[in-house]
Amino acid sequence: MQNPAPETPSTATPRPDRVHREVVSFVRRSARMNASQEKAWQAWHSSRVVPVAQGQTETSVAPQPPLDWAEVFGRRAPLLVEIGSGTGESLVSMARQHPQANVVAFEVFQPAVASTLGRMAREGVDNVRIVMADGQQGLEHLFEPASISELWLFFADPWHKSRHHKRRLVSPEFAQLVRSRLVTDGRWRLATDWQDYAEWMREVLDAAPGLVNEHLDPADPEHTGWAPRLELRPLTKYERKGLAAGRTIRDLTYRKTS
Numbered sequence: 001m002q003n004p005a006p007e008t009p010s011t012a013t014p015r016p017d018r019v020h021r022e023v024v025s026f027v028r029r030s031a032r033m034n035a036s037q038e039k040a041w042q043a044w045h046s047s048r049v050v051p052v053a054q055g056q057t058e059t060s061v062a063p064q065p066p067l068d069w070a071e072v073f074g075r076r077a078p079l080l081v082e083i084g085s086g087t088g089e090s091l092v093s094m095a096r097q098h099p100q101a102n103v104v105a106f107e108v109f110q111p112a113v114a115s116t117l118g119r120m121a122r123e124g125v126d127n128v129r130i131v132m133a134d135g136q137q138g139l140e141h142l143f144e145p146a147s148i149s150e151l152w153l154f155f156a157d158p159w160h161k162s163r164h165h166k167r168r169l170v171s172p173e174f175a176q177l178v179r180s181r182l183v184t185d186g187r188w189r190l191a192t193d194w195q196d197y198a199e200w201m202r203e204v205l206d207a208a209p210g211l212v213n214e215h216l217d218p219a220d221p222e223h224t225g226w227a228p229r230l231e232l233r234p235l236t237k238y239e240r241k242g243l244a245a246g247r248t249i250r251d252l253t254y255r256k257t258s
């Protein structure tokens, strides 16, 4: 998707009581919910949305001890995490196909979270909990090192303009955070419909220490580094849009080696 223009930063001298806004990978939009989102939110948020201590902004996560996810879910199971789950199209389908896992999703946009809650209820999916906050900060503060079996980042906001590249979620620093939270042999699965972001991901992640591109083998011309389409990933609105516009969908898989 195209990113809306972020707010223009003020050039005035910052007041000391002003909240310091960090560079984030998302844009705040109107949190108005339609009637069905409102209904789903009221019915499900208390049992499916996990409250966390927030930092200076509404979407931030304060430094805090990692959550006991076995307690949150009421069972011990492998943890799968999606950052930027949107309305839950991939999330709910993927969670249904991993009934043996506890699935945690991060999404900052409340109407999208409400739609996800409605989708979970309609599809009878019960192994998902949502944190309505920045997934980057959530990953850092809410998970023990070496605790996540898989991380999913599907159709992340591409931030096309060079001056916005700093807002892209995939960066060398984020790669090291992901690596630290994955278990050994854990997987980071990504998909995007933007070739320039796909190449950016390759550049950053192929060079990331402790992560290996599962589909790259310089000795084998069949293994060029692009993963085959992840079979379990459903065809979502973003993928359909990309295909309709003639773009190539790129999947990537990295494995934590150390």
Ligand SMILES: C[S@@+](CC[C@H](N)C(=O)[O-])C[C@H]1O[C@@H](n2cnc3c(N)ncnc32)[C@H](O)[C@@H]1O
Residues within 6 Å of the ligand: 001, 025, 026, 027, 083, 084, 085, 086, 087, 088, 089, 090, 106, 107, 108, 109, 112, 133, 134, 135, 136, 153, 154, 155, 156, 157, 169, 236, 237, 238
């Ligand atoms: C382009 S949508 C893709 C949604 C979904 N992954 C899919 O494939 O249908 C990206 C979503 O990521 C969310 N997002 C971006 N950065 C985020 C972050 N750091 N933490 C949580 N959500 C984020 C946005 O609010 C948006 O809903």
